[in-house]
Amino acid sequence: MADREERRFAEVSRDSVKLMAESSGVELGDDVAALLAEDVCYRLREAAQSSSQFMRHAKRRKLTVEDFNKALRWSNVEAISGYGSQDALPFRSVKEGELFFVEDRDINLIELALATNIPKGCAETMVRVNVAYLDGKGNIEPQGTVPTAVQSLSEDLLKYYQQITRAILGEDPHLMKVALQDIQSNSKIAALLPYFVYVISGVKSVSHDLEQLNRLLHMVKSLVQNPYLYLGSYVRSLVSSVMYCILEPLAASINPLNDHWTLRDYAALLLSHIFWTHGDLVSGLYHQILLSLQKVLSDPVRPLCSHYGAVVGLHALGWKAVERVLFPHLPAYWANLQAVLDDYSVSNAQVKADGHKVYGAILVGTLTL
Template sequence: ELSHNVAANVTEKTAARFGRCCRDAAKHCVGRTAGQRRVSPQAVCGYGSQDALPFRAIKEGELYFQEEREVNLVELALATNIPKGCAETAVRVHVSYLDGKGNLEPQGAVPSAVSTLTDDLLKYYQHVTRAVLGDDPQLMKVALQDLQSNSKIAALLPYFVYVVSGVKSVSHDLEQLHRLLHIAGSLVQNPFLCLGSYVRSLVASVTYCVLEPLAASINPLNDHWTLRDAAAMLLSRIFWTHGDPGSGLYHQILLSLQKVLADPVRPLCSHYGAVVGLHALGWKAVERVLYPHLSTYWGGLQAVLDDYSVSNAQVKADGHKVYGAILVSHGGGDGAGGRAEGGTRRFIIAGRQVGRRCQGRLFQTSFPQHHGPGHVSRYAQKLPMIGRTARPPRRWARSEYSLGLLL
């Protein structure tokens, strides 16, 4: 038997050694886990079953072991369903909306659970959408003003973005397209909203209005050119206010405009949208995309403008639109005269389609004059003048600058 003092001394040393062993074991586990993370080993197959492991006890004592079934090598050799190798590790992503609640719709579906919002937000969403898409212009103006200044509608951002994405379904209605662009503009101007990942969704919807041949553009009486101008300005505003330089949004927009401009199959209204889009993004975009492509593009445009057949009247009118947009982006008309009294500086492209049996139709397009910096003239390219000059041009009774074209 040990004395009390010896037992106390042995107990103290034993406790110290036991604590040291526990700490060493913990260090070993932490180091092993960290090492495995650095090495990043492949997933181990065969040990991830959710079924309970069967255990059996031996007859000689209370000893349990995992039961393993016997494998018949003959059946395995003659089997036709040869197991394949381990599949590659994959990651599946599921999107949750708003406050983190998982959506019940299939992956990629638009959230229809508007009822998850509070009653006040739900009423606000319904009233604003009905006011903007309704028939009362004064009510629409009030709704848009509140939409661009309300600080408590962050939860409604994905729903309004979804409303704006409906431009494809109303491409036949210019008025509805203008109203959807107004909603997008109000969201962009709201200083309390962080668009975040919704910027690309808005850019896609606005770019559709700029570049695509809308169903409303089939009728020449529909002024879809104004819609493209407004959408181009909104596209520029979205980029300059919410575009992250590191996100690649600028290059994505330029690539979309360049593809449309370089595609000769696209209609002239799409080419017009590409030109006004480049002009809205600034002179650097014009210098980077339009100027290098202008010498190639001008041949096709000149062929359209030199076609004097009456059947080509509408296409030729669209060609004048594209030509005027190129002049505006180029800075054409600078220094042609002073500012008109009481008005903005503008210039006009006008002309008449002349046929053998009829006078044809009159073309007249007014463009705002370029007020960009003076360095644009450094990249000036001499654009060929269109039209015949054998007869004196008609004097248009307007205070703005005019480019008379006798076609």
């Protein structure tokens, strides 16, 4: 076993990176070229590993260009063009040095232009639209980056989208309930998924309104529970929006009369539901969630409401998350929390009340161990 040959990988050299940069008119230093070469090697190995998974799922032993392009699309990288030919590439060598290149064949542009068999483009058709603000006023000006869809929306789908968003973000609770039930069971709204995800990503713009945040979280739940939707890469965006409601010091939390604690509890349960039902769609999602919760919990500058969100989030993910993140950090955190609870000054009354919330969440969380 000790004599087994060490696994080797193909590497892109520093000189190759510098040569590519110089061909584009960019001069790189040796240190920068070395870092770029290392990153390029990692990205290529990652893409090769992902493409090999597509190959195995297709029960093939030969890796194709389409497998590689699928891996690139899965990583939100534009697919490569011009390498889908089934014919072997004719390589030629240069006598002056050890250099090999692909020989370009001559193409008759007239014959190509007049050909009846038009080649299919590799890029998918995309459209851009304006999405209404979350204020319910129907403003159709763009708010940030607008989502892209892989197909044009029909007039019926566009009307459906407008009515659903107005019902969910409107003031009629009955219409909101009907709209949420519909997107939870509708089998024909796959084309609208990017638009719904984009609306949900606007949680930051309504952090002052607990009611709107609660409606958006219910919208997330309805999409997650729809058995006809494949969330795919949108899981990460949904998790990010839910994590915002759990961890961030919302503008609504400034007023002690606002019950943002219940919102964080619901968001934590929703985060757990998303992970256990769709977590396998995103590689490393569990580790990323734990890392975010740990980062907030270990930051003494963050307010206690954020610490509370981190604790209830860990508790919602199960005893393994509590044992892995909360339990090792508890001795150091407990001393700081105890100092807050022992301060009986009038100016510390609100902070102390928040501390008791965190204290109760820790007790509930540690009961799972």
